[in-house]
Amino acid sequence: MIFLLTFIRICENCNLEDVVSNTKPYDTVVVKKGVYFVKNLVIDKPLTLIGENWPILDGRKEGEILIITGDSVIVKGFVFKNTRFGFIKDFSALRVKNCKGCVVEGNKFLNNMWAMYWENSEGGVIRNNYINGGEVKGLGTYSGNGIHLWHCKKILIENNTVTGHRDGIYFEFVDSSTIRGNISFKNARYGLHFMYSNGNEFYDNGFYENGAVAVMYSKGFKIFHNKFEKHWGGTGYGIFLKDVYYGEIFENTFYKNTVGMLFDNANGIKVINNVFLNNGYALKIWASSGNDTIMHNDFIGNSFVVSVNNRFVEVLFEKNYYDTYDGYDIDRDGFGDVPHRLVRLFSVIMDIVPATSILLKSPLQQVLENIEKFFPTIIPSLVEDKRPFMEVINYGNNKGRKSK
Amino acid sequence: MKRLLLLLSLTLSCSPKPQPINYGKDACDYCRMIISDKRFGGEIVLKTGKVYKFDDVGCLINFFWENNIAEKDIAMFLVVDYKTGDLIDATRAFYIQSDKIHSPMAYDIAAFKNPEDAEEFLNKNGGNLMNWAQINDLIRRQSKVR
Secondary structure, eight states, X not given: OOOOOOOEEEESSOOHHHHHHTOOTTEEEEEOSSEEEOOSEEEOXXXXXXXXXXXXXXXXXXXXXXXXXXXSOEEESOEEEOOOOOSSSOOEEEEEESOBSOEEESOEEESOSXXXXXXXXXXXXXXXXXXXXXXXXXXXXXXXOSEEEEEEESOEEESOEEESSSEEEEEEEEESOXXXXXXXESOSSEEEEEESOOSOEEESOEEESSSEEEEESOEEEEEESOEEEOOOSTTOXXXXXXXXXXXXXESOEEESOSEEEEEEEEEEEEEESOEEESOSEEEEEOTTOEEEEEESOEEESOSEEEEESSSOOEEEEESOEETTOOOOOTTOSSBOSSOEEOBOHHHHHHHHOGGGXXXXXXXXXHHHHHHHHHSOOSSOXXXXXXXXXXXXXXXXXXXXXXXX | OHHHHHHHHHHHHTSOOOOOOOTTTOBOTTTOOBOXXXXXXXXXXXXXXXXXXXXXXXXXXXXXXXXXXXXGGEEXXXXXXXXXXXXXXXXXXXXXXXXXXXXXXXXXXEEESSHHHHHHHHHHHOOEEEOHHHHHHHHHHSOSOO
């Protein structure tokens, strides 16, 4: 017979290092309220660390705080505070290395350079954490990322809040992972940053007032039920797609971004049932992109629906709703009878001479665009929706229309 | 005469010279990411005075080869020194590729002006020491999507 004996150790104002070194695998350490100075504490065996009443693990700006190298470590209920900040080296409050099945749940990370840095790990959970990098120093050049994953697999990132870091959530070489229910706002660079990561999905997240959400050099992703709001500025994009292949983007809301989505060499992307509301440009599609489908979306209140940088763009627009459509539906089938030209003259002019944006919404713009409408010469005629919807499809949950 | 001086100063100001990288604001001209890691980056300065900025030396090299820029049009190639953060001559820098380095675009190459700094880094972390021609070769052979 084998008895599995595990111990629970209570730690109140103790030296955490000694307590951890005296444990056996699968023990539980309960840490009571208090402030503990912790520097580069390595946890190399399966332990459960539980904080009661928010004990503070203070790094006093001397180094990293916890470094997990064992499997199945559970960390719950702590406040991680004040890692060192460095120029050459990266310091992270919680570093998870080569771990299978680690769980980081219900912690607070305050004023750290990096909050979490996971490397070479598999099957972990990051849930219900609150992460605040403090004031953004030097516009994010000094601070690191909130949740940073590098060479990981099958990680679940759920219901976290990330703000004040360089990138809120950062994926590099991460496969088959899920990001859901998180809120990422006011990060200096990107709310979510995805690089060389294949087969991931993210849904039910909110991204507000970051630089952008960047999906780069990746294949096979699903992005749905998210909100992308108020990404302003010269590099402000709701989603920024760069060198990506085969993605599905559906049922998201893009609200008040400078550019809703940018396609730069984005191939085989399906954009379906999204709402683009009050953006500068809803879409910017560069000629390097191909085989993309834009279908059943609502375009409402955007200054421009789409801008392209070439006469020939291999993107199919089909059955979307545009509030700028002024065609008619005589046969009453729900679709407009004349195609809707999507690229407006002024977006072409503005791409060549950005300063002309000062003439936006002026009578001159209307005159020029009406002339262009009757005698099309400049704008690419290929970018058009042959059968635009006459009524709103998704906005305000008008769901009955979706199936058409 | 005054006008002539003004004209002269205007033409002089167009002579090619490096521009400091505005971290957190400038976007890379190749991968479009906002440049934000002060240990990495680079610039291509054309003879016309036009400056292209990059967040990673890999982006710089890919941009150069994919856009077919003639070498005679280029005033200088610059990279950021890993240790000091200064812009240095890229063609004479010492490069180290190592899995200990995580650069923004995962080319994982650091540049050094002084061979002593490079050697110090090499002794500490390991890696391959390379020159400009070698990293050009290396990066052109890499595929960009896994």
